[in-house]
Amino acid sequence: MKPPLILALPKGRILEACLPLLEAVNIVPEPSFFDKRTRLLRFKTNDPLLDIIRVRSFDVATFVAFGTASMGICGSDVLMEFDYPDIYAPLDLKLGKCRLCVASLANDNKAPEDSSRWSQIRVATKYPNITKQFFARKGVQADIVHLHGAMELAPVMKLSNLIVDLVDTGSTLRANGLQEIETIVDISSRLIINRTALKTQSSRINTIIDRFKKLNLLSTFSARD
Ligand code: PRP
Numbered sequence: 001m002k003p004p005l006i007l008a009l010p011k012g013r014i015l016e017a018c019l020p021l022l023e024a025v026n027i028v029p030e031p032s033f034f035d036k037r038t039r040l041l042r043f044k045t046n047d048p049l050l051d052i053i054r055v056r057s058f059d060v061a062t063f064v065a066f067g068t069a070s071m072g073i074c075g076s077d078v079l080m081e082f083d084y085p086d087i088y089a090p091l092d093l094k095l096g097k098c099r100l101c102v103a104s105l106a107n108d109n110k111a112p113e114d115s116s117r118w119s120q121i122r123v124a125t126k127y128p129n130i131t132k133q134f135f136a137r138k139g140v141q142a143d144i145v146h147l148h149g150a151m152e153l154a155p156v157m158k159l160s161n162l163i164v165d166l167v168d169t170g171s172t173l174r175a176n177g178l179q180e181i182e183t184i185v186d187i188s189s190r191l192i193i194n195r196t197a198l199k200t201q202s203s204r205i206n207t208i209i210d211r212f213k214k215l216n217l218l219s220t221f222s223a224r225d
Pocket of ligand 1: 012013148149150165166167168169170171172173
């Protein structure tokens with residue numbers, strides 16, 4: 001029997017948003033997948049030829065780029081940050097909609113809304129490549145502080161002047177005394193495929209892509225969650 005295809009899914013809130021979508025394309029994970037206490041990371045599904053792994057959102061792209069997972073669901077923020085040539089992203093799933101923003105302290109007079117007036121700036125982010133490119137296009141040399149979470153603390157604790165982070169409702173910014181200055185790009189989740197796997201296992205993978213495509217055309221899942 002052929003080894004199962006691997007579908008990589010991101011932990012956290014995107015995973016919650018993915019669940020109705022999986023159900024609608026008839027991918028039914030084994031019960032332990034839904035057990036919040038489980039330490040398992042790989043799960044069987046109702047299809048003996050399809051397994052699921054659950055990893056950090058940034059790692060979904062890495063597993064798929066290396067072909068360890070044939071397919072995945074991944075935010076367009078992560079795809080932009082890595083720009084892996086081996087990843088094919090045929091489908092916007094319209095899940096996990098949010099935006100990648102620049103933010104500062106709400107009362108920071110040194111962070112004018114007209115960011116073209118910045119000369120040099122220190123920015124905390126988990127998106128060093130996108131951030132560097134964004135500021136470089138404005139002629140600003142950004143010193144990057146690479147963090148992996150709790151970005152909002154950085155301006156408050158004077159680790160940086162600004163942050164670049166995902167914003168959805170804006171409540172995390174507000175709760176920490178920050179304000180949005182500028183949107184870099186709108187974000188949503190994509191179905192991603194390893195290009196080599198698409199060639200070598202085209203029939204199996206295209207069958208699954210088509211199931212997602214049919215849903216997408218119906219625009220059933222247009223909200224974040
Ligand atoms: C993201 C992001 C912000 C928050 C924004 O973090 O990094 O902190 O969501 O959402 P809001 O605008 O609705 O408040 P997430 O909760 O995904 O966790 P993370 O820090 O592990 O990325």
